[in-house]
Structures are given as structure tokens and as C-alpha cells.
Amino acid sequence: MSRAPSERTLRGRVAVVGIGETEYYRHGASPDPEFKLALKAILAASNDAGIDPREIDGFSSYSDDRSEASRLAAALGTHRMRTATMQWGGGGGGCCAAVANAAASIVAGLADCVVVFRSLAQGQYGRFGQTDGITTISGERAYLMPYGVLAPPQRFAMRMQRYMHEHGVKQEAMRAIALASYHHAQSNPRAVMFGKPLDAAKYDASRWITEPFHLYDCCMENDGAAALILVPAERAGDFRNKPAYILGAAVGAGYRSGAIPHNSPRYASASFDTLAPDLYGMAKVGPSDVGVVQSYENFTGGVAMSLAEHGFFKPEEANDFLTLNNLIAPAGRLPLNTSGGNLAECYMHGFELVIEAVRQIRGQSVNQAKRSDVALVIGGPMVTPASNLLLGSGATL
Amino acid sequence: MTSHAPYLPSGLPIPVAEPDGLSAPYWAGLQQSRLMVQRCAHCQTWQFGPEWLCHRCHFFEMQWTAVAPRGRIFSWERVWSPSHKALREHGPYLAVLVELPEAGNVRMVGNLLGDPMQAVTIGTPVEGEFEHHPEAHPPYSLLHWRLTAA
Numbered sequence: 088m089s090r091a092p093s094e095r096t097l098r099g100r101v102a103v104v105g106i107g108e109t110e111y112y113r114h115g116a117s118p119d120p121e122f123k124l125a126l127k128a129i130l131a132a133s134n135d136a137g138i139d140p141r142e143i144d145g146f147s148s149y150s151d152d153r154s155e156a157s158r159l160a161a162a163l164g165t166h167r168m169r170t171a172t173m174q175w176g177g178g179g180g181g182c183c184a185a186v187a188n189a190a191a192s193i194v195a196g197l198a199d200c201v202v203v204f205r206s207l208a209q210g211q212y213g214r215f216g217q218t219d220g221i222t223t224i225s226g227e228r229a230y231l232m233p234y235g236v237l238a239p240p241q242r243f244a245m246r247m248q249r250y251m252h253e254h255g256v257k258q259e260a261m262r263a264i265a266l267a268s269y270h271h272a273q274s275n276p277r278a279v280m281f282g283k284p285l286d287a288a289k290y291d292a293s294r295w296i297t298e299p300f301h302l303y304d305c306c307m308e309n310d311g312a313a314a315l316i317l318v319p320a321e322r323a324g325d326f327r328n329k330p331a332y333i334l335g336a337a338v339g340a341g342y343r344s345g346a347i348p349h350n351s352p353r354y355a356s357a358s359f360d361t362l363a364p365d366l367y368g369m370a371k372v373g374p375s376d377v378g379v380v381q382s383y384e385n386f387t388g389g390v391a392m393s394l395a396e397h398g399f400f401k402p403e404e405a406n407d408f409l410t411l412n413n414l415i416a417p418a419g420r421l422p423l424n425t426s427g428g429n430l431a432e433c434y435m436h437g438f439e440l441v442i443e444a445v446r447q448i449r450g451q452s453v454n455q456a457k458r459s460d461v462a463l464v465i466g467g468p469m470v471t472p473a474s475n476l477l478l479g480s481g482a483t484l
Numbered sequence: 485m486t487s488h489a490p491y492l493p494s495g496l497p498i499p500v501a502e503p504d505g506l507s508a509p510y511w512a513g514l515q516q517s518r519l520m521v522q523r524c525a526h527c528q529t530w531q532f533g534p535e536w537l538c539h540r541c542h543f544f545e546m547q548w549t550a551v552a553p554r555g556r557i558f559s560w561e562r563v564w565s566p567s568h569k570a571l572r573e574h575g576p577y578l579a580v581l582v583e584l585p586e587a588g589n590v591r592m593v594g595n596l597l598g599d600p601m602q603a604v605t606i607g608t609p610v611e612g613e614f615e616h617h618p619e620a621h622p623p624y625s626l627l628h629w630r631l632t633a634a
Contacts, residue, residue: 219569221497223622229499229507230533233626234595235492236579238567245581245593249559252606295576298562347533349581350591354559 099484101190102323102330105316107131111433115210117310125154125206128312145170145201147189149181170198179467182437184474187336204314205438230348244297247388250355254402260409261387265303267414272427280431304387306429313438331448334479335370337362340471357392357468370477374398378458381440382465389468416454425454495570509548514625522546530588553612555582560604597630
């Protein structure tokens with residue numbers, strides 16, 4: 088029997104049935120090595136689902152995670168490994184793609200129980216933001232590093248500066264995004280910034296990292312690991328948690344998004360112009376159906392771009408839309424980063440955002456949104472390839 | 485040869501061509517105070533950074549073409565937080581993204597010479613200034629930018 092092209096979808100075919108994470112630490116503060124963190128997160132997710140971790144038959148990650156699949160399978164006593172997928176490039180832009188790749192493996196019949204995870208111990212392996220110890224450089228970074236454009240804030244600030252110029256976006260819009268993350272972190276005991284509130288005055292007084300980014304516009308650097316377990320939808324009812332179904336996902340970037348150095352035609356962009364329509368199309372929902380959003384903050388400016396490209400407002404409306412009241416749970420117009428995200432919960436390279444979206448679907452967030460049957464995750468912005476993900480409760484299928 | 489002190493302290497990574505030599509004509513050009521940009525010999529499309537073929541027509545004969553280092557500021561940033569030990573005692577500095585209307589609006593990153601606290605306006609015309617490091621190992625040159633004299 089032939090199938091119509093419209094049936095090539097992830098919608099409703101795969102469910103998240105387990106989530107888990109380690110304790111989250113400041114960078115360098117983890118007592119455990121990175122690989123041990125990965126194991127702990129995978130066991131936590133298995134325990135949450137109520138499955139024997141040996142039954143996991145696939146592994147999926149991104150950003151060249153060092154905890155590689157074969158070692159994990161050997162360590163866990165995996166009965167048989169059937170898929171092992173690494174998303175190319177894009178850093179935190181791959182956090183949703185890793186879920187999409189795993190889900191695609193399940194839909195295609197390659198695997199039945201895939202763990203998607205990210206493990207990071209920056210203290211053990213060096214911080215993303217430090218660039219000492221390089222004497223010569225070639226390729227993309229050769230056009231940047233000799234001019235002091237080294238670390239991520241320096242690599243992304245000019246995109247935001249241009250975006251602010253093109254659309255009249257103000258610093259206060261970025262500030263609201265930072266305040267929302269910190270607000271939510273104050274009721275999240277897992278958050279590294281739990282008990283460390285932020286207000287507008289403290290944001291304004293904070294030092295510049297690279298204009299237009301203040302300290303609080305920039306993500307943290309942390310140690311930890313997080314994982315989730317995916318199974319085919321028809322098995323979702325066998326597990327103890329309320330399933331979070333995949334409604335859709337999209338991966339990639341638009342025309343010549345990867346043109347170096349800083350030669351992407353759509354420069355002042357988060358790279359979701361082509362992905363957002365694909366995502367909504369697969370999920371059969373639109374922006375007005377989305378009740379809660381987790382949007383990757385490498386920098387707050389990227390969140391502003393991401394939300395606009397996903398249709399929540401026009402770039403010219405960013406200053407009006409992006410206010411603290413609009414962005415907080417339970418009843419803001421669009422509760423954003425309800426665990427505290429990369430800014431204030433933990434920089435788990437965006438995977439903590441995916442976990443939080445599952446909690447929202449389950450109704451288990453510490454900052455539960457009033458509308459949480461459709462939860463959006465937007466991966467790392469301003470990179471290529473980027474990715475995004477829509478999760479839904481059973482009621483949305 | 486410029487007589488100015490380098491804009492940034494020494495010790496930052498030195499740019500070199502890739503092992504396959506793709507960008508070698510660009511870096512060699514800078515050492516001769518020439519700005520070289522790829523242009524397709526078939527469809528005349530400008531291309532920067534370099535690639536082995538033309539992104540528009542897929543012709544492999546990309547010609548390195550000298551262009552006047554003149555452009556306008558497309559975006560900018562003022563860097564305050566040092567992320568390299570060579571910059572640890574250094575104050576804020578300016579990086580600019582310059583687009584070159586005379587070369588298909590390709591863009592390149594450099595530093596904006598002058599007062600690091602100057603106000604910067606997107607769209608402002610700038611001209612290039614080569615900064616040579618003949619004593620470095622290996623020797624290299626950079627291309628900075630300065631506001632065009634009114």
C-alpha cells in the first residue's frame with residue numbers, strides 16, 4: 088500500500104515518557120566527570136519512565152557530545168543498540184534536532200526506545216567562552232579572532248545590533264527576557280540562580296560584556312546532564328507518566344545561512360524563517376495555539392528574534408510584546424522559559440528547555456502555564472543548523 | 485607599512501590559510517596592502533568568504549580580484565569583557581562589520597580605528613587601513629577600518 092506524502096510526519100507518532108537530569112552546577116563545580124553525569128541523567132530518565140535502562144535501543148545527541156553512544160551502551164549493558172545519531176554543528180541549535188532525529192528513527196522503525204541527552208562539564212573540558220592557547224587560526228575564525236571577535240558574545244552581538252537598527256528594538260525588550268528567566272528561576276529549586284533574583288535596576292547597572300549585551304543578557308556556563316526517553320506513540324500508555332507527544336519538529340537554516348564570515352544574506356535573523364512554517368505545518372497548529380514557550384537564550388537578543396520568527400509578534404512590535412508581565416507564568420500572554428532556562432536554571436545547552444516543555448505538558452512545572460497543551464521549544468538562534476520542536480498532550484492529537 | 489601601533493595587543497591568534505590553501509590569496513594580498521575578493525569568472529558574482537566554487541552558477545574558476553578597501557558600517561559592537569589573556573589589561577575596543585558596495589556588498593569584520601568610545605552609526609562610510617605584522621611568526625597582516633574623512 089502506498090502512502091500519501093502528507094503522512095510523512097512525526098505528528099502524534101512518538102511520545103516522551105521519561106525525563107531526568109543531574110543536579111545542575113556552576114561550571115567547574117560538578118563533583119562528577121562528564122560521562123558519569125550522562126549516565127546519571129539517563130538512569131534518572133529511565134527511572135522516571137519506569138523502564139529498564141538496558142531496554143534503551145538508541146542514542147541521540149548534538150554538538151559533538153563527548154559521551155558517545157557505544158561507550159554508553161557498553162556501560163549500561165544495552166541489550167542491543169539500533170540507532171546512534173549525532174546532529175551536525177550548530178551548538179545549542181541542535182537541542183531540538185536531537186529529539187527530531189531520534190523520533191524519526193522510531194517512526195522509520197529503526198528503534199523502539201531512544202534516549203536523547205546532553206552532558207557537559209565545562210570545568211573538566213574547558214569553557215566555551217575562553218580562547219587562550221591558540222597560536223594560529225584558519226577558516227571562519229581567522230577572519231574574526233585577530234580582531235578580538237573571539238567568544239560567543241562577541242560573535243553574536245553584531246547580529247543583534249543590526250536587528251535593533253533594522254526594527255527599532257530597544258534594550259528594554261532584551262531586559263524583559265532576562266527578567267522573565269530570573270523570575271521563573273526563583274521558584275525552581277533546581278535552578279543555579281534560585282535565590283538570586285534580578286530586577287530592572289540590577290540589569291541596567293550590570294557590566295557590558297559586549298554592547299548591546301549586558302552580563303544578564305548572556306547565558307551561564309554550567310556542568311550537568313539531562314535526558315529524555317522516546318517511544319512509539321502506541322506504547323505511550325504503558326508508562327506511568329502523562330505522555331508528551333511530538334507534534335512537529337524542523338531542522339536546518341535558510342539560503343546561505345552558513346556563509347562566513349558574517350555573510351549570511353539574512354544576517355539580522357535567528358535562522359528560523361524557513362523552519363517555523365515547516366514546524367507549524369507538520370504540527371497543524373499556529374502561534375495562537377501555543378500556550379508556553381521555551382526559547383534558547385545564548386543571548387536575550389536571539390530570543391527576541393526567535394519569537395518574532397515564530398509569529399508571536401512582528402519585529403516592529405517587539406518593544407510592546409516583550410514585557411515582564413507578558414512573559415511570566417501562569418497567565419502572561421506568552422509564558423517564556425518557565426524553568427529559568429539557560430540564563431537562570433542551567434546552561435544545559437538548551438536540553439533543560441526540552442525537559443521543561445515536557446513538564447509543562449504533564450502539568451508538573453514549578454511555573455505551570457495556564458495553557459500548556461501545546462508547548463514550543465526553540466533551539467539555539469543565530470546559528471546553522473537550528474531546530475525547533477512542538478510537544479502536545481494527548482488532547483491535541 | 486603603517487607606523488601606528490597595532491590596534492589590539494599582540495598575542496591573539498595569527499590568521500593563516502587552511503591546509504587546502506583556499507584563502508591563501510586573501511591573506512597574501514593583505515600583506516601587500518591589497519584587498520582580494522573572489523569573483524566568478526563566468527557570472528561575475530562576488531563571493532566572500534572564499535569557496536571553491538561560485539555559489540550562484542557553480543563555476544569553479546573563481547578569480548581573486550583586487551578591490552578598493554572602501555565600504556560602510558553594516559553593524560558594530562563594543563567589546564568590554566576580555567576573553568583572551570592578551571586582552572586582559574586592555575580597555576574596550578570596537579569591532580565593525582563592513583559591507584563593500586563595490587564588491588557585491590560582501591561583508592568583512594575588522595576593528596574601527598580611533599577612540600574606542602566613539603559613537604558608531606550604521607551606514608557610515610569607512611575606508612580600510614592595513615596593519616602589518618612582519619615580525620610575527622608567521623608574518624601576517626590585518627585590515628582595519630577608519631571613518632572616511634568628510
